[in-house]
Amino acid sequence: MLRYALLGILNYSPMNGYELKQFMDNSTSHFWHAKLSQIYTTLKTLEEEGLLVSTIEAQQERPDKRIYTITDAGRGALRAWLEQPLTEIEPAKDTLMLKLFFSAQVSKETILTQLRLQRALYAQVAEQFGALAEITQMPRSPELAKDALLWEATRSLGERLIVVYLGWLDDTIKLVDTQF
Amino acid sequence: MLRYALLGILNYSPMNGYELKQFMDNSTSHFWHAKLSQIYTTLKTLEEEGLLVSTIEAQQERPDKRIYTITDAGRGALRAWLEQPLTEIEPAKDTLMLKLFFSAQVSKETILTQLRLQRALYAQVAEQFGALAEITQMPRSPELAKDALLWEATRSLGERLIVVYLGWLDDTIKLVDTQF
DNA sequence: ATTATCATGTAAAAGGTTACATGATTTG
DNA sequence: CAAATCATGTAACCTTTTACATGATAAT
Numbered sequence: 001m002l003r004y005a006l007l008g009i010l011n012y013s014p015m016n017g018y019e020l021k022q023f024m025d026n027s028t029s030h031f032w033h034a035k036l037s038q039i040y041t042t043l044k045t046l047e048e049e050g051l052l053v054s055t056i057e058a059q060q061e062r063p064d065k066r067i068y069t070i071t072d073a074g075r076g077a078l079r080a081w082l083e084q085p086l087t088e089i090e091p092a093k094d095t096l097m098l099k100l101f102f103s104a105q106v107s108k109e110t111i112l113t114q115l116r117l118q119r120a121l122y123a124q125v126a127e128q129f130g131a132l133a134e135i136t137q138m139p140r141s142p143e144l145a146k147d148a149l150l151w152e153a154t155r156s157l158g159e160r161l162i163v164v165y166l167g168w169l170d171d172t173i174k175l176v177d178t179q180f
Numbered sequence: 181m182l183r184y185a186l187l188g189i190l191n192y193s194p195m196n197g198y199e200l201k202q203f204m205d206n207s208t209s210h211f212w213h214a215k216l217s218q219i220y221t222t223l224k225t226l227e228e229e230g231l232l233v234s235t236i237e238a239q240q241e242r243p244d245k246r247i248y249t250i251t252d253a254g255r256g257a258l259r260a261w262l263e264q265p266l267t268e269i270e271p272a273k274d275t276l277m278l279k280l281f282f283s284a285q286v287s288k289e290t291i292l293t294q295l296r297l298q299r300a301l302y303a304q305v306a307e308q309f310g311a312l313a314e315i316t317q318m319p320r321s322p323e324l325a326k327d328a329l330l331w332e333a334t335r336s337l338g339e340r341l342i343v344v345y346l347g348w349l350d351d352t353i354k355l356v357d358t359q360f
Numbered sequence: 361a362t363t364a365t366c367a368t369g370t371a372a373a374a375g376g377t378t379a380c381a382t383g384a385t386t387t388g
Numbered sequence: 389c390a391a392a393t394c395a396t397g398t399a400a401c402c403t404t405t406t407a408c409a410t411g412a413t414a415a416t
Contacts, residue, residue, distance in 0.1 A: 008282035031277035097211035102188035
């Protein structure tokens with residue numbers, strides 16, 4: 001799937017691997033993330049398949065930059081993927097739930113510590129979403145109006161999910177504290 | 181991670197691979213799922229590591245059953261994992277969001293068809309959650325009271341997440357219909 | 361002085377999916 | 389008569405993570 005994220009970003013503008021990582025961290029990370037090592041290997045594969053081409057930009061005293069540009073074949077592959085409907089919902093993977101489900105013999109304090117830690121982590125993420133709102137809701141050129149609408153829609157889901165998660169953590173901390 | 185799901189289930193009762201798959205489908209599937217092929221290979225690995233042992237139960241006119249039982253080492257590994265706190269939140273992967281984010285040049289009708297299809301799929305899942313509530317909220321023996329409390333907590337999060345997803349899909353369908 | 365940023369990559373391992381192979385019994 | 393259920397497993401492949409390797413510059 002990462003391949004389509006990379007094609008999608010490079011469809012806006014040519015970029016090197018490092019910049020792609022930053023772009024994802026600042027925009028898609030609440031629904032798709034990747035490590036640099038995977039980005040580099042996937043870019044290489046994509047170039048071998050002819051969906052990208054790269055050029056080297058020489059730099060002094062830093063490694064040269066390899067800048068990737070999407071090809072017509074790449075645009076075709078991206079469009080084909082975008083137009084193909086998803087006929088299933090995303091199967092969830094949530095390690096905290098998995099742990100909690102099997103924690104009946106774990107001490108109450110261990111469970112509460114875990115839940116409170118997650119609460120703190122989600123509270124941090126919730127703050128970062130405020131900053132993201134300023135970006136996606138920023139007025140932009142008319143040719144990016146549709147993009148901005150969709151970016152804001154994905155941000156909105158992320159925000160709602162975090163609100164639910166925080167609320168559930170609060171309720172569950174109370175529940176475990178009083179009933180477990 | 182699947183290894184801990186399997187150890188966790190086998191900590192309740194010995195089971196074969198096929199039954200483990202069913203157990204997961206009926207209990208953990210909204211936060212953890214696995215294919216039969218992965219279950220079989222993981223069980224094999226776990227036995228090689230001494231965390232499980234298996235016995236064959238002969239059957240006539242069906243393949244013999246291989247029934248796995250958790251060992252003391254397995255219980256130790258499970259407990260160690262359960263007590264080790266998660267210090268990160270789950271990095272999300274949501275293919276629908278990824279598609280939507282890059283769909284500015286896709287036709288409005290294609291996007292709406294995709295969103296409506298997802299809405300129908302989530303509505304189905306929401307119905308199944310009603311049945312799950314009956315199971316987790318069913319009164320049980322006192323020695324399972326803590327288990328039941330935690331199972332119900334995980335079910336509750338799943339239900340809340342589906343409600344958010346459905347609400348967001350409704351809002352986004354309206355938004356795309358009027359603004360895109 | 362240490363940490364973060366910039367910048368690229370490879371290698372090995374782990375985790376997970378898809379496809380293949382077999383075949384009887386039960387339900388619709 | 390077709391599909392679902394029961395029951396096991398292997399092989400190939402794809403995706404992702406972790407660890408390794410290098411090294412200068414800028415900020416704290």
